[in-house]
Amino acid sequence: MTATRPRSAMREFLRGEAASGILLMAAAAAGLLIANSPLAAGYFGLLERHVGPLSVLHWINDGLMAVFFMVVGLEVKRELVDGQLSTWPRRVLPGLAALGGMVIPAVIYLLIARDTPGALRGWATPAATDIAFTLGVLALLGRRAPVSLKVFVTALAIIDDLGAVAIIALFYTAELSLPWLGAAGAVLAGMTAMNRLNVRRLWPYMLGAALLWVCVLQSGVHASLAGVAAAMTVPLDRSKAAPDAHASPLHRLEHALHPWSAFLVVPVFGLANAGISLLALPADALVAPVTMGVALGLFLGKQVGVFASAWAAVRLGWADAPEDTSWAQVYGAALLCGIGFTMSLFIGLLAFPDAPTLQAEVKLGVLVGSLASALAGAAVLGLSGRPNS
Template sequence: MAFEPTPRLPTPRLSKRAVSALREFLRQEAAGGYVLMAAAALALIIANSPWANAYNAVLHFEIGGTIAGLALRESLAHWINDGLMAVFFLLVGLEIKREVLDGQLSKPSHLLLPGVAALGGVAVPALIYSAVNLGTPEHLRGWAIPAATDIAFALGVLSLLGSRVPASLKIFLAAIAILDDLVAILIIAIFYTDQLNGLALVLAGGFTVALIALNRFKVTLLWLYLLLGLALWLCVLKSGIHATLAGVVLAMTIPLRPSRGRPDDPHSPLHQLEHALHKPVAFGIIPLFGLANAGVSFAGMTLATVMAPIPLGVALGLFFGKQAGIFLAAMAVIRLGLADLPLDATVRQLYGVAVLCGIGFTMSLFIGNLAFADPHLLDQVKIGVLGGSVLSAAVGYWLLAGAKSADSPTRSAPMA
């Protein structure tokens, strides 16, 4: 594809600390992606082995008791999806807040290209899934399943290519995935909420106000935020709103800077908590989620099973919808002269990254669990997610492995 360069736009660079923090973020996410791949593969092996019944029995084993008068007895799978994943969403919220206030997404010039691309990458997969499932209205509840990118999985594949992929494209992919997560959070809050418990919502609102007050009064005691956050999570758990959203609310109130500090002070409560959570989430919580949710039996699977509306809609949405939405939206912005290609990148490399964004593993499985309670439908979701994600990973890797970087840096301008 021929490409006529657009005039270079004046784009300010990130501070050295912001660049350093971003590189560390990319490195840990990529390493976590490898562990997630191994966990997903292990789940598939176990689910198709003589240990499958034991695997399912462990996931359905009930744990819990009564805390402060609240009955908290649920299956192990439920605690992973509603409890541990709240910590994952807390980390996602911290990353979003940091990037918006003090990072890659802090300036409109940084936000435009990945922002428009992310919106295209959410809308087109949802439309494809909905089109495939129009004949079965009860399946339309899963329209958001192919809408999000798994940043750890995608960066893990991208890192296998090493220096053959410009660093600017890794930043571009991370920005899209972060914005995807933000949209996914809003979708979960608006469209995947059960019947509401008024008292629990009032109590949750009270704890939220208390957290905001701590922030406004420049309180930097991290343990106090976490204590109120735990109380908030318990209330949200019983409110009808998905409990993981408590992690996002807590993240938005954690101070990015201490009252005496600077905007880029690495010792602010937000940076401290983000740093403390990265490894436990990347190497513990997310792989455990993958192990608990990726297991699907292939016994008796036929072509008709794979071509059923749910798996077909999810797989097509992830593979075709993601790449089309992201690439076409990004190219439209570039052709209009509103943004430039990421530094040292070619159109083929941009397209390859758009294809990789079709890896929707973690968030897609998570939304699938919210959309459908029927185990049979959940298995169909898993088939679609695995198929679309693996295909996106393979084709994206092939496109990027065979691509050459831009001949001259004058053909593109930096993203940051």
């Protein structure tokens, strides 16, 4: 039982993310269709309507997405402490692949957009992989994508998410308010103290997370980071002897929040942010530097960065290749890592908060790059056959 528990948790996670990815595809397609239909005026008007201090779009991107980031934080902590990333040998291959898959796309973007005024802030847009979208495509491929490959991609995407969170914190933070930042630190210290005192009820952590979100929102740091920070304070039992190890507060909270994040938050984000009025774009929008930088960063940069890093790590003896998986399948997975929908859109919108034209180019680049990566990756994996076949 002890040896199989992390694997069971991973399988449950894969099933949930795959279904969420399929729903996200439908939501993104719906947003694009609505934005180019007679319903467009109502669609954009609703997103711009204010509810209290924020517009509906800001409530989605700054409020609902905090739930998504809290789930990301819970997943990262679980995998680092007691899962597929709990030991250094397990971290090496997905870690190096994730690093290559973040650096090369950013370099490609910078090379393409370097001469465009104001465009350099979007350098991190193609650096992220959408875990739900990617696993949704893998799920549609069935047995042509072996479980070991799905685990590799999941671990890579989790590390990728952690890198994206660090990028947001370091490079996309507005002017700081020290009093509010101090208040956020005090709330986080209190939540950490609850962990140390072995507080196992979830409601104090949820209350703390809500207070932390308000403080972080007011501090100038992006509010999404409150979700990750709060998640790191939730206790995770490591006792292998416990008959029901999943009674851990972290497991209970992740189990409670994951369906809401996967089947409500992420699809709503996709529906709200994938909408681009194609007729309103300039004629050369498809070949604009930001569009091309994002699209080629995702499609070309991700496959080169992920595959080359994984291949080099195995050839140099630093890591083992995924079991029962061919290099053709690893290459197919590297292509799928170019699906950067949720996190890429999120970073792109942070990069250009007051530039609607650049935002539209980011969205177009993300859609083109992600679609090309999904189709190419699915084709490679579909043609590669099952292992040992």
